[in-house]
Amino acid sequence: MKYVEYYGETMISIIIRTYNNASTIERAVKSALAQTFKDKEIIVVNDGSTDKTGEILNYFGSAVKVINQENKGALESGYVGLSHARGEYVFFLDGDDEMDAGTILELYTSLLETGEDYGFSYCDYYQIEGGERSIVTVENVFDSLVGGILVRREVLDNIRFWNKDFLLPEYDFLIRMMQKYKGIHVRKPLYWYYRHGGNMTANREFVAKAQKQIVQKYGDDLRIKSD
Numbered sequence: 281m282k283y284v285e286y287y288g289e290t291m292i293s294i295i296i297r298t299y300n301n302a303s304t305i306e307r308a309v310k311s312a313l314a315q316t317f318k319d320k321e322i323i324v325v326n327d328g329s330t331d332k333t334g335e336i337l338n339y340f341g342s343a344v345k346v347i348n349q350e351n352k353g354a355l356e357s358g359y360v361g362l363s364h365a366r367g368e369y370v371f372f373l374d375g376d377d378e379m380d381a382g383t384i385l386e387l388y389t390s391l392l393e394t395g396e397d398y399g400f401s402y403c404d405y406y407q408i409e410g411g412e413r414s415i416v417t418v419e420n421v422f423d424s425l426v427g428g429i430l431v432r433r434e435v436l437d438n439i440r441f442w443n444k445d446f447l448l449p450e451y452d453f454l455i456r457m458m459q460k461y462k463g464i465h466v467r468k469p470l471y472w473y474y475r476h477g478g479n480m481t482a483n484r485e486f487v488a489k490a491q492k493q494i495v496q497k498y499g500d501d502l503r504i505k506s507d
Contacts, residue, residue: 300329311381
């Protein structure tokens, strides 16, 4: 699909968290650079990688802002990336995933057409596992990912970011965001999620415990309320 480039006055911060993603980080960064929404900054938080991730990131020069740090984990890396973000909107992309060239533009324009009570937009995604590709329609909080969601920065400032008391704080964050703001569901798979043994969600016992933690606080009706 061919996308038309868009130039506007709003900056969007794309934050990429990476740890030992030497085999995938180039793909992830290139998909961010390829976005047709041109008013963007790309921030890569290299969380103490011990492979060639750092060397690969050097190839991109000033096209991306790289923050090298000792290994602190994915959660802390998210906070670090956010502390450097200057955009009015924030989007997370993990170092082993990628997105279509028009992802940011479609999410942004969908959100732009709404009122101030709309705080975020999100898309469906491709899940690639074991060479098989499927489409995941994000209807339930537990179907959501850290990536694939465009959030107004003022929303993050108002409701706070991830709650470190949760095993998978992105679920809690999305619920808290829904309690105060409406969301727009772009019903297209625009994000590519590569599921593998290194994913946190690959540990089924861990995921079950994290989901139980969310249900205990919010109940079991976790459908995403959006337009």
